[in-house]
Amino acid sequence: MRFLVPLAAFLGLAVVLMLGLQRDPRALPSALIDRPLPVIDGPLLQDPGRRFDGAQLRGQVWLLNVWASWCGPCQEELPALNVLAARDRVPLYGLNYKDQRAPALALLARFGNPYLHSAVDADGRIGMDLGVQGVPETFVIDAAGRVRYRHLGPVNNEVWESKLMPVVKALR
């Protein structure tokens, strides 16, 4: 009996700490959730004479995927994005983050371009406004132009079905 109380306290603490170990410290909630998407003022990757215009996208739910040609996981997710965005008819736009034009275009030529447009963020300033920690990241934007969800890391079938699409469907 004398040792039961400390033992129970120890076991309780051990369980709490074990649960803590299961959590991903990188999975931070975005500070932008439910706030308006910052202005994305960058030239279009495929058409540098024109600039990205987020205001035009009001009225629809869309995805913003932050990517770069130097980022391995971004290459991995391109095939999935190509298939899934077309299948579920979700407007998908890209933000080409701290990249160079030639390798970015080469990557899209090789794996296919899932984006309706990609805005160029050469110095990472737009990425900082979005609170980007590391590419790839995917944001769900609602019809009023607010950020509703952010996914850190590459998108695959499972992420698309279990995380992104439920948010998109609820907002539609």
Add this chain to the structure above:
Amino acid sequence: MTARRFVVIAWALLLARAAVAAPDLEAREARLAAQLRCVVCQNQTVAESNAPLAADMRRVIRTQLQEGRTDREVIDFFEQRYGAFVHYTPPFQATTWLLWIGPFAIAAIGLAVLLAVLRRRMAQHAHAPLTEAQRERARRLLDEESNP
């Protein structure tokens, strides 16, 4: 001649001012960078980290200070983008109060338990009468002490 001298003096003054102002800005930049967390390598400050994002953040701090923003405004800029987590010392709020108070609360509970146990033990001993053998031993020890 006087006009030229005036220009030279004005230049010297301007240079001197810039030289004084720059280290001041640098010190503020360093201080702010040490207060902000690098969100990529989470246990490092922006000042310590070699991550590209930390370098970008240092550059933004510098630009904003040069534009005349206050320290508070610079911190707020990053907090709006990365959340309260960007403070290397977390602010006291609904999600962090346990973190701040927890260790002191646990120490206080431990101290209270210790005091209660000690008090109970002392109370027990105060009322326990000595056996005859213990009394004899105590007497001998006291005698030894008074007659060395």
